[in-house]
Amino acid sequence: MEAYIGLGSNMGERISYLREAVRALEAVPDTELTCVSDVYETEPVGYADQDSFLNMVVVVRTRLSPASLHGHMKQIEERLGRVRTIRNGPRTIDLDLLLMDDVALDTPELTVPHPRMWERAFVLIPLADVVRNQSQLLATTHEHLDRLDGKEGVTRWSNFNWRDESERSAN
Template identity: 55%
Template sequence: MNTAYLSIGTNMGDREDYLTQAVHALRTTAGIESVETSSIYETAPVGVTDQADFLNMVVRLSTTLTPFELLASCQWIESELGRVRTIRWGPRTADLDILLYNNDNIESETLSVPHPRMKERAFVLIPLTELAPTCVDPITGRQFQEELAMQEAGVVLWKTTEGN
């Protein structure tokens, strides 16, 4: 069994409903055995700042899917939830990113794991370390809770979840 961590973000429409739908879709995906969720956090947009605030969370999966099968499932869920990729870092109904997959280091044209920008983003690190406080970067061996981005302001607890 493999352990993967995904970030899920949304800033369009009923944001909480999009998160709920994305988590439900993961739970009903063949090859995903369990899904645990962090709390939901609200943050200002990064990159393109002239858009609505995001709701973000992290999920921990137990899965038999390969990293590339998991990526395909994430992209399918995004599509099913109406995501249209027109502007990089623009508004989106659902954005599912693979942060970690076991302790693997994957570099391909379509997938980079660990996620290349996760250590710069408090909106990823805070919910990640909520789920896995001692989680370490498989490349550096450093705990994610020690990253400087963890000290950034602007990540606000929006709603606690039951985790499962």
């Protein structure tokens, strides 16, 4: 199955947290990282009294169930110091399972597709980077993006050379 994961960080060395999360996702059993978006700096949504975020989306190919992949994602957040005190508040790292093939799931622990992804420019803009070969998903992403306000709060921050990062961490 192919899964799309949103990543965000707005505490400390934000790019370092993103790099560490990508490395940790690469190490998840039965999972292969296949694509990453550029990194975008975004204004906070919801709780506004916090620093700007760096956001990106990665694509993985996995044999794991949505619940199992989600469990690994929560463990990565915990290892990287994620503390949940304020809803939509500051965080070292946030990993959200956005989409997973045609899976539709709604449990107390996990909802796929992510219930608010179509309302968030900070998700849709990097998602558009990684769905270029999937015309229907790209069209749907752009349809939702065209209807959204607040896109000016999302600016490209840098590219993310994950293959180079991965090769360096292996040495």
